[in-house]
Amino acid sequence: MAIEDDVLVIGGGLAGATAALAAADAAPDVRVRLVTYKQSTLRHASGLIDILGYAPDSPEEGPLVDPFDALSDLPEGHPYERVGSEAVREALAFFDDVAGDAYAGDHTDANALVPTHGGTVKPTARYPVSTADGLASDDRDALLVGFETLPDFEAPLAAAHLEAAGAPFSARGATIPFPGIVRDDAKVTRYAHLLDQDETVTTGAGETGAREALATTVAERLADESRVGFPAVLGDEHAAEVRADLADALGADVFEVPMGPPSLPGMRLEDLLYDALEDAGVRVTSGVPVIDYETATEADAVAADGGSGADRIDRVVVDRNGTEIPHCADQYVLATGGLVGKGVRSEREQVFEPIFDCHVPHAADRYDWFVDDVFGEQPYARFGLASDRDLRPLDAGDEPEFANLRAAGAVLGGYDFAAEKSGAGVSLATGYVAGTRAGEEADR
Amino acid sequence: MSDAEQPTDDHVPGAEEEEFEPIQVFPEAEEMDLRPGADNCYKCSTCDTNCPVAEVDDEFPGPKFQGPEQWRLKRQDDHDVDDSVMKCSNCMRCDSACPSEVPLSQMHNTARGEYVEEQMEKFSREYLRNRILANYRRLAPLAAAFPRTANFVMGLSVTKWMGEKLLGITSEREFPEFVTETFREWWTKRGGAKVENPDKRIAYFHGCYSNYNTPEVAKALVRVYEHFGYEIMVPDQSCSGTPMFANGMLEDARRAAETNVRELAAALEDGADIVASCSSCSMSLRQEYPELFDFENTETVAENTWDAVEYLRVHEDLESELEGRSVEGDEFDDFAYHAPCHSRNQGLDGQTIEVLSMIDGIEAHDVGDSCSGISGTYGWKEENYETSMKIGEEMFEHMDAADAQTGLTECPTCSMQMEHGTGYEIKHTLEVLEAALVGSGSAAGGRREAG
Structure with missing residues (x-):
């Protein structure tokens, strides 16, 4: 007997979580399950929600002011072109509902410019509230604070970069010891935990809570700046409280600068999404991979959808440390990620999708998978599944691979999220559409 | 790229069929070769952000160091295993954290084994x-x-x-109570299995704790499985090995595993599947045995071992059977449920909440994904007690905030920590299923002699 649900989403990142939430939202009576193998790459993510930062065909023209203006110019096959710009707006509104107060930026269509830990600015549609006081369009002077034991953020360098990039304010960097951290390679979670729990730490000034100790150390460096930026380690579960305490003690606004992996803002986004999944009654099975599938008999397929011609997935097989557990659903969403998330894999002779073996368009000769210019238009960056407008993956003959499988997020091809800054937006839009359709169809 | 430089295959499905024949570049490995796993690490540090110890103790360098980095360092002859490996609690969260299939806990287990064998003073x-x-x-x-x-x-x-x-055993904790009649004594006195069924047979791996300390859990399993018409075998068994891995006592673990694999493989021959009620026991049989040992049938035993509730979900229609049932007694109304790390790593973290939601009048509240902090023998050590309680703080807070009368988990040592940190009485999921399926008579007698 298989474990049965109506909609089964495979993959637990931004696309998978959005698909599961959208399915539950579209059809409250259907039972939705999300199966995810390893932890999602949200822990690598900045936590920023970008839609489109640069036009794919003319990135040299600089960041886009309004990403929605550019959506209609995207080439055929781009995931945004597949779902249509109205769906992108709906998906973003759906995200705003889920995120509530945790994110900002919904007051305008225009991209916000968020400073990064390298001192560059990233165009993005939504941003965690913790970064809101750091926007590069804000003309207040800023003090950036780095920690001696956290080499990922070199505050003076980031400040100099920001000024060189033409930010409309003066930025200054200072590097301080983090009270309570002795070790050179303490994890970012250790910094966050110290502040979250306000653990007692010992500094030259004696024993105090970690928040007070940090504020005291920073206050000595603060001149007349009205905002202070820190690397994004200011708490995890109680991040808002940590920021408020620091701001009170410093008499200045406090913001976080998004960091490289592993990233607290990415982890907080993950927590936010998983809390929402729990509230929506979505069942989550994590830590185990989907390794195989079985198709339905022709008779069952005809009974289910009148016989569209495409195969129907009857069940998938989940591997639990060697034991094979069948999971059955009416509709399936594939949101296993791209080359980094391992939803798309490669070996010397081929690029492939490992669960359903869906067709991945790519050149036969592997020397055509890349170009020599590192920052040039790399073909491999666009590797992924092609889909129809219903987000069903297409085979080599442009026919749907399966009648009841849709794909969402980075497993889809036809776009270069790193170059055009569209990773989160594509995951949201395709996850929203795939999940909504799957939910509606399972409900019929 | 010449064929001699062919990168080590990183478990790409389908790659097995390749005709490619590698040229031997490195000498034949004489001991466990974890190089492919170490080479898979691309330093994203996701494992470090999942490590409950590194979050509260900055003296602990984290799983990325303990695994792939230490493994590389060790290739140099003049490097010993770093003694910080003993601070790892063996929660194994890093395994499911890794997006790149690095066998972290296997590396930790082998490093810890080597450290204890070669560097720890045997009279210390x-x-x-x-x-x-x-x-x-x-x-x-x-x-x-x-x-x-x-x-x-x-x-x-x-x-x-x-x-x-x-x-150096902490005086802060109460030692677990030993029962006056062990599960095996009860089983023998009862005359063994009450149901015979050549088509539905399980071999029960009860583990040590439900034999010596909480036989009510083992008895609940017996009654639930007999309710579904299963013939239960209780083969001879030794410790699963979990506490031995965690302490680097690999030789002790090997002896125990050898007995278990032999006895359980014999039960498989008799047509049984293996089920375990303790999440660390099933984890050990399923994952650590095939990673660390190669007795005959190790893989077969691993592939046929199940968590007791999971087995019923897949082989019976457990949820329909539970639908509309209810349980008498206030203690079963509201539970604060903690999913043990070793359940989580088997993809079972949502299972209890899903299954219990079918029973009328029972609410089980998940208290979040934090680690309880005790990790078997870890939190019993004087030097770890404080760290263990700091790790547990988040779970304690969430349990206190939960609207519940009783705690619930599948791991014996998590249950000690939950009780120690919050004062809740703790039950096992099987006890709730027993009460719902077999009736309140035996539920009330859960801790009394019954049967």
Whole structure:
């Protein structure tokens, strides 16, 4: 007997979580399950929600002011072109509902410019509230604070970069010891935990809570700046409280600068999404991979959808440390990620999708998978599944691979999220559409 | 790229069929070769952000160091295993954290084994204490033979004081009580299986704790499975090995595993599947055995071992069977449920909440994904007690905030920590299923002699 649900989403990142939430939202009576193998790459993510930062065909023209203006110019096959710009707006509104107060930026269509830990600015549609006081369009002077034991953020360098990039304010960097951290390679979670729990730490000034100790150390460096930026380690579960305490003690606004992996803002986004999944009654099975599938008999397929011609997935097989557990659903969403998330894999002779073996368009000769210019238009960056407008993956003959499988997020091809800054937006839009359709169809 | 430089295959499905024949570049490995796993690490540090120890103790360098980095360092002859490996609690969260299939806990287990074997002083207090904790099962029969004496002596403050001063076992914790009748004694007295069924047979791996300390869990399993018409076998068995891996006592673990694999493989021959009620026992049989040992049938045993509730979900229509049932007694109304790390790593973290939601009148609240912090023998050590309680803080907070009368989990040591940190009485999921399926009579008698 298989474990049965109506909609089964495979993959637990931004696309998978959005698909599961959208399915539950579209059809409250259907039972939705999300199966995810390893932890999602949200822990690598900045936590920023970008839609489109640069036009794919003319990135040299600089960041886009309004990403929605550019959506209609995207080439055929781009995931945004597949779902249509109205769906992108709906998906973003759906995200705003889920995120509530945790994110900002919904007051305008225009991209916000968020400073990064390298001192560059990233165009993005939504941003965690913790970064809101750091926007590069804000003309207040800023003090950036780095920690001696956290080499990922070199505050003076980031400040100099920001000024060189033409930010409309003066930025200054200072590097301080983090009270309570002795070790050179303490994890970012250790910094966050110290502040979250306000653990007692010992500094030259004696024993105090970690928040007070940090504020005291920073206050000595603060001149007349009205905002202070820190690397994004200011708490995890109680991040808002940590920021408020620091701001009170410093008499200045406090913001976080998004960091490289592993990233607290990415982890907080993950927590936010998983809390929402729990509230929506979505069942989550994590830590185990989907390794195989079985198709339905022709008779069952005809009974289910009148016989569209495409195969129907009857069940998938989940591997639990060697034991094979069948999971059955009416509709399936594939949101296993791209080359980094391992939803798309490669070996010397081929690029492939490992669960359903869906067709991945790519050149036969592997020397055509890349170009020599590192920052040039790399073909491999666009590797992924092609889909129809219903987000069903297409085979080599442009026919749907399966009648009841849709794909969402980075497993889809036809776009270069790193170059055009569209990773989160594509995951949201395709996850929203795939999940909504799957939910509606399972409900019929 | 010449074929000699062909990168080591990183478990790409389908790659097995490749005709490519690698040229031997490195000498034949004489011991466990984890190089492919170490090479898979691209330093994203996701494992570090999942490590409950590194979050509260910045002296602990984290799983990325303990695994792939230490493994590389060790390739240099002049490097010993770093002693911080003993601070790893073996929660194994790093395994499911890794997006790149690095076998972190396997690396930790082998490094810890090597450290204990080659670097730890065999007459040291630490070694002696760890050996005792790892082999708790050896003491348990003695204590079980004289349970009242043992419980009395263990409960004495002088015993605890001596335990801490002489052995480094924390005096903050209450030793678990030994029962006057073990599960196996009960099983024998009862005359063994009450149901015979050549088509539906399970071999029950009860583990040490439900034999010596909480036989009510084992009895609940028996009644639930007999309710579904299963013939239950209770093969001879040794410790699963979990506490031995965690203490680097790999030789002790190997001996125990050899017995278990032999006995369980024989049960498989008799047409049984293996089920376990303790999440660390099933984890050990399923994952650690095939990673660390290669006895005949190790893989077969791993592939046919199941968590007790999961088995019923897949082989029976457990949810329909539970639908509309209810349980008498307030203690079963609202549970604060903690998913043990070793359940989480088997993809079972949502299972209990899903299954119990079918029973009328029962609400089980998940208290979040944090680690309880005790991790088997880890939190029993004097030097780890404080870290263990700091790790548990988040779970304690969430349990206190939950609207519940009783705690719920599948791991014996998590349950000790939950009770210790919050004062809740703790039950096992199987006890709730027993109450719902077999009736309130045996539910009320869960801790009494019944059967």
